[in-house]
Amino acid sequence: MSFQDQIRSLFVEEDRIPEEFRIEEIHQREYLCNGEMRKWDGPVSEVYSPVCIPTSEGLKRKLIGTYPLCTEAEAMDALAAAEAAYDNGRGEWPTMSVDNRIKSLEKFINKMQEQRALIVKLIMWEIGKSYGDSAKEFDRTVEYMIATIEALKDIDRQSSRFEIEEGVVAQVRRSPLGVVLCMGPFNYPLNETFTTLIPALIMGNTILFKPPKHGTLLHYPLLKAFQESFPKGVVNTVYGRGAVVTPGLMATGKINVLAFIGSSKVANDLKKRHPKVNRLRAVLSLDAKNAAIITKNADVKLAVSECLLGSLSFNGQRCTAIKIIYVHKDVADEFLKLMAEGIEKLKVGLPWDKDVKLTPLPEPHKPDYLKEVIEDAKANGASVINENGGTISESFVYPAVLYPVNDKMKVYREEQFGPVIPVVPFDSIDEPIDYQIDSPHGQQVSIFSNDAKEISSLIDPFVSLVSRVNINAQCQRGPDVFPFTGRKDSAEGTLSVHDALRSFSIRSLVATKMNDTNKQIINEIVNDNDSSFLSTKFIL
Structure with a gap:
């Protein structure tokens, strides 16, 4: 059985899906407006799952419901x-x-x-x-x-x-x-x-x-x-x-x-x-094309572990995913070998399978797009270096590590938002810095090195190019109390638990000159709880 057929065989008849995970179709015919659940009798949009079901006509995405297609x-x-x-x-x-x-x-x-x-x-x-x-x-x-x-x-x-x-x-x-x-x-x-x-x-x-x-x-x-x-x-x-x-x-x-x-x-x-x-x-x-930089002084095993998580968690469909990897030529062979071995150990399956790491993609046209960027990279000198990389079966796309990637390729510039991992070899550390300078994106970067002086020499340029520099760790959003933002085309405003409250409000003030009349007015308002704004009430 070919690898593609193995993936196809993961899609099973509905009666073989564990009962607790089976779903009944939900046909939504109402929406919330002005405090009312308003009925909708007009057109609807069908919702198809990335999970396919075998039929007499082959594998078909399962219809799980519909919702109002309002105007x-x-x-x-x-x-x-x-x-x-x-x-x-x-x-x-x-x-x-x-x-x-x-x-x-x-x-x-x-x-x-x-x-x-x-x-x-x-x-x-x-x-x-x-x-x-x-x-x-x-x-x-x-x-x-x-x-x-x-x-x-x-x-x-x-x-x-x-x-x-x-x-x-x-x-x-x-x-x-x-x-x-x-x-x-x-x-x-x-x-x-x-x-x-x-x-x-x-x-x-x-x-x-x-x-x-x-x-x-x-x-x-x-x-x-x-x-x-x-x-x-x-x-x-x-x-x-x-x-x-x-x-x-x-x-x-x-x-x-x-x-x-x-x-x-x-x-x-x-x-x-x-x-x-x-x-x-x-x-x-907004958009992000977060880079990982693996220097010659990196702990390569750690870098591989973090890059696997960073580039393939939820199939790489995260704005904070690592979407391009720069690796120093001295450690490139070791890094690529361990990446390929690491991908091979990731479990492919359906969302309810225990310990599954790679699942079907929700966007119907995404497999075709990923195939296109893989073929474009190959046409411009890259190879898929992991076994079965880029194999597509219906809504599944098996991860592909592309190497060596260069600036002629789509995957070098475009945010792939899927399980394709472009790897760029470099000699000089100026190369990934120049990439970030020229990039329209500026969300995060991950730097892998055990040399403190090397890391410090990279922190200073990158904090002016991206909003978060991760040291020996994948790019990520959390913890939620940390600011989450980006430069250039990657964000506007800052989201964290505290920052978001500020983003959706403005500072207002009530002010008056300090004299007996005004003090009496203010005290009366506060003592009588007449204003929600002007209040000394303390929330515990």
Whole structure:
């Protein structure tokens, strides 16, 4: 049996799938707008899993459900609802006290946890993520929300006092910005979406939430939780083709914040459609082509271990993945040999298989694209150095290590976002530095060396080229308390538990001159609890 046939044989009949992981089709015919679960009788989009099922016509991606394919009209209704709920900052939600907004989010978290089993299963089936990683994504999202609550309490505590300078007394707090259009990515459809949606929400903004193209159904079980936890119009869903429903929303000029995780091309197009760009705040996590640099002084075994994780976790479909590797020629042979051996040990399978590391890809056209970049690299002088590298069977693509890669190849420039690992040999350390200087991306880099002076000579140039330098470790986002951002076309704004709260709010202050009349007014407002903003209430 050929290796391709071995991979094909992983796709089994439904009755051979473990019962606890089988899924019934979910046909969503409602969406959340203005506090109502509105019925939808129009066109729908079919959701096909990357998991294929044997049929009389060969292997076919399994249909797992459908969701509303709404139009610009429904998107505009959602915008109107969010606007009304915000009411120029006078709505119930933006004027609500911080402790009551926290209670609303805590209610949502409890309701969300009731849906854990179904959401984890939908992550697996919709995007092909392993059971372990799907469960981890759910749990990490809950942990993120709890950490966000604690961070907001901390910010509010620091703001619960008055400051006196030069005869002026003032209280400085953070206030919301308005209507937020929130769009998350398919690779972390729950976690990455909520790392913008939740901080935007808890700061008092109202939300238009468009689920990602792949990973849409998994949000359906949460719509009731949103409806029951927040005032009407605070959270509204936008379904439909992005090219149909989002340009019109931006063109109204009524979107105050664009929270988007995806490609810089789409982000640029959306921003340009806003008629008053200076009024638009953008919180963006975009393209990345993170490099790993293996110097001749590296612990090669450690570098291989970290690069395998960095380049192939969730099949390399992460913005923080290592997407190009520079290896010094003196250690290239050893590195490539160990990489090939390491890939061979990774288990290929379906999302519910125990210890699976390589799973099917959710994007239908991705296997063809990866085949194209592999063939292009081979035509320009590279070879696939690992056995069976680049083998494709339906939605599976077996990892391919390409070497030696040069600047004539697509994979040198383009973000492959999949299990293809380009390796570039170098003599001078200036070569990877020059690559980063010329790159349109600037998210992270990983440096592998046991020479402290060599590392220090690389830290200083790279901290001005990327936002995070990892020493003898893969590129990654976490821990969530660390700032997550990028330079150039890789990001706008900063996401971490604390930074995200700041990104979706603005510092506002109430100030007055220190005299007896004003002191009496301020004390009366505070003592009578007449203002949510002007308050010395301390949240424990």
